[in-house]
Amino acid sequence: MAHGTAAVAKVDSPRSPYVRRKTTRGNYELYSWVFMRASGVVLLVLIFGHLFVNLMVGDGVHAIDFGFVAGKWSNPMWQVWDLLMLWLAMIHGTNGVRTIINDYATRDLTRGILKGLLLLAFTVVVVLGTLVIFTFDPCPPDAPAELLASFCTA
Amino acid sequence: MPTAPAGTLYRGREGMWSWVAHRVTGVLIFFFLLVHVLDTALVRVSPEAYNAAIGTYQTPIMGLGEAGLVAAIVFHAFNGIRILLVDFWAKGPKYQKVMLWVVVGLFVVTMAGFLPRHLINVFTGGH
Numbered sequence: 001m002a003h004g005t006a007a008v009a010k011v012d013s014p015r016s017p018y019v020r021r022k023t024t025r026g027n028y029e030l031y032s033w034v035f036m037r038a039s040g041v042v043l044l045v046l047i048f049g050h051l052f053v054n055l056m057v058g059d060g061v062h063a064i065d066f067g068f069v070a071g072k073w074s075n076p077m078w079q080v081w082d083l084l085m086l087w088l089a090m091i092h093g094t095n096g097v098r099t100i101i102n103d104y105a106t107r108d109l110t111r112g113i114l115k116g117l118l119l120l121a122f123t124v125v126v127v128l129g130t131l132v133i134f135t136f137d138p139c140p141p142d143a144p145a146e147l148l149a150s151f152c153t154a
Numbered sequence: 155m156p157t158a159p160a161g162t163l164y165r166g167r168e169g170m171w172s173w174v175a176h177r178v179t180g181v182l183i184f185f186f187l188l189v190h191v192l193d194t195a196l197v198r199v200s201p202e203a204y205n206a207a208i209g210t211y212q213t214p215i216m217g218l219g220e221a222g223l224v225a226a227i228v229f230h231a232f233n234g235i236r237i238l239l240v241d242f243w244a245k246g247p248k249y250q251k252v253m254l255w256v257v258v259g260l261f262v263v264t265m266a267g268f269l270p271r272h273l274i275n276v277f278t279g280g281h
């Protein structure tokens with residue numbers, strides 16, 4: 001019986017050497033495991049930088065307003081920074097929560113619903129966050145000047 | 155008392171509790187991030203809308219919440235590096251307990267640098 005894996009599996013000849021069963025599920029979990037670790041290292045730098053600039057420098061959280069965001073996002077460096085942070089944190093976090101759902105939601109239906117909601121939240125937040133970074137106008141024409149960054153009036 | 159079987163560091167004591175804490179902080183940060191992207195999106199509505207939303211982040215109660223969030227991130231981040239070392243460094247599993255105490259130490263140092271400055275900002279700064 002040289003052909004047909006099912007037949008081979010059923011009647012192994014006594015002398016046949018051990019053959020590792022070929023996995024049929026792909027390497028998704030392996031890649032996701034590697035991704036959690038790789039993204040974690042990058043996120044550490046991105047998030048610590050984000051928190052330092054927004055909470056520690058100057059007046060910290062009190063300095064944040066529309067003009068503050070305008071100042072940051074008129075610099076491509078911070079746009080790329082925030083974009084990377086958004087995508088990596090959302091993929092890392094969503095994948096982590098997926099693992100947790102798999103661990104605790106034992107009924108197929110419950111698990112399906114929870115993962116559906118998770119995917120929905122992921123999509124909405126990533127699309128919205130990406131659009132916000134790239135369609136942002138630091139000097140909207142109809143806004144009161146005192147709310148805008150100083151470079152808008154200059 | 156039953157002891158953990160050999161060959162696992164995720165059942166019982168430091169190995170398990172750090173895993174629980176990593177899980178809890180991870181979920182917490184995730185839900186914060188969902189809300190955070192939505193509130194940041196208000197910059198596309200109007201400067202007034204954004205300033206009103208961010209104004210609620212500047213109250214003392216939210217200030218304490220931010221301190222909690224930062225604590226969660228700092229623990230999750232440092233413990234994440236510990237997980238990397240457990241997985242990739244040959245001696246990692248052997249030193250996992252020591253490394254947890256290093257994580258706790260780094261956590262204390264980082265928070266000691268962060269908290270005073272943040273709390274002064276929150277309780278005396280601005281408005």
Ligand code: HEM
Binds near residue numbers: 089220
């Ligand atoms: C209390 C602490 C925090 C404050 C005060 C804060 C403040 C801000 C502000 C002012 C912005 C606008 C743009 C900028 O400044 O770069 C922003 C954007 C952003 N923050 Fe934070 N942040 C905090 C914590 C975090 C944490 C912990 C994460 C990650 C898990 C995070 C992820 C992001 C992302 C991804 C964006 C871009 C949002 C978008 O694409 O629309 N932030 N944050």
Ligand code: HEM
Binds near residue numbers: 037180235
């Ligand atoms: C600051 C840098 C970060 C580092 C170094 C880091 C590192 C890690 C590592 C190594 C894991 C382990 C995965 C595993 O056991 O297979 C993990 C899990 C996880 N992380 Fe992060 N992470 C970071 C930021 C974040 C952020 C911003 C979020 C949320 C948006 C998050 C949410 C999670 C969740 C939910 C899990 C799953 C926990 C579990 O399965 O028990 N992490 N993280």
